[in-house]
Amino acid sequence: MATWIKLSLAAVTVLAFAGGLAACAPVKVINALTPSSSYVKTADIAYGPDARNMLDIYAPAHLQGKAPVVVFIYGGTWNSGDRAEYLFVGAALASRGIVAVLADYRLFPQVRYPGFLQDSAQAVAWTASHIAEYGGDPAHLFVMGHSAGAYNAAMLALDPRWLQGAGSSPAILRGWIGLAGPYDFIPIENPDVRPAFFFPDTPRDSQPINHVSAAAPPTLLIASIKDKLVDPVRNTDGLAAKLKAAGVPVTVLHFDNTSHVSLIASMAWPLRGLAPTLDTVAGFILSDGGRKPAPSAP
Structure with a gap:
């Protein structure tokens, strides 16, 4: 009976997530099912002057020495999102011995490009300067x-x-991880995105694919084959090809059983059977971006 209930909860949550992570109920279900024993949370830390410049830290409950650190930035077409919705991501990473930092950032219409990038950069810079106080290794x-x-x-x-x-x-980064990211999206087709990037006058230097160089840190890119919102061939595969041509170490994975939204949801319990997203991300971080052998997943 317990197994049936677990599978039913997973099925219901997957169906709910198909409607979008912005829907509040699925997020509450996932976060309610997330065990709290794996992490110690420090909430509501200001990293900048704006009300949106706040972050939460999820440290492993049983730290042994300094742990690797990841700053996680959520999606939402640059006009929605809240770090509290992604508790399951912080908890998942902490359960693998990683200190996770989840930061809010200013959104449209408060800012347009590059305001949200400036905030994300501030959050990363703050983390590099202060995370040792919370058990992380900068x-x-x-x-x-x-x-x-x-x-x-x-x-x-x-x-x-x-x-x-x-x-x-960027030299402070040992690597970066992109899940279902848009890296090459001019001309912008999504009407919800256009205002944030000054459509139709979107700056060409706003596109990540135009900034590839040999100086880029090791990269992990994951996409869903069934992604209907962000084309994985143009974006994930296109960026990976350019990074590889520049000599940057790149790992690229495509998952069959996830959508654009359920890819990130697959980091949560009980949805990890959808794809090995957490195992892959944790392995990349714990291997120092592939510089050393990755430990076995628990």
Whole structure:
């Protein structure tokens, strides 16, 4: 009976997530099912002057020495989202011995490009300066994003303007991770995205694919074959090809059983059977971006 209930909850949650992560009920279900024993949460830390410049830290409950760190940036077409909705991501990463930082950032219509990049860069720079106080190792710092958040992560890793503007540099990153990210989307087709990027006058330097160089950190790109919102061939495969041509270490994976939204949901219990997203992400981080052998998943 317990197994049947677990499978039923998973099925219901997957169906709910098919309607979009912005729907509040599915997120509440997933977060309610997320065990709290794996992490210690420090909430509502200001990293900048705006009311949206806030972050939460999820540290492993049983730290042994300094842990690797990842700043996670959520999606939402740059006009919606809240870090509290992604508790399951912070908990999942902490359960694998990783300190996770989840940051809010300003959204449209409060800002347009590049305001949200400036905020994300500030959050990463703050993390590099302060995360040792929370058990994290700033020498092993990664940035990760899903959807629009993967765009933000890509721009921080590939375009030095943003971290330099925050008093830092992409050189502080040991790697970056993009889940279902848009990296090459001019002309913009999504009407919800257009205002944030000054459509039809979208700057060409707003596209991550135009900032690839040999200086980019090791990269993990994951996409869903069934993604109907962000074309994985043009975006994930296109960026991967350009990074590989520049000599950047890149790992690319395509999952069969996830959609654009359920890809990030597959990091949560009880949805990990959809795809090995957590195992792959944790392995990349714990192997220092592929520089050393990855430990076995628990």
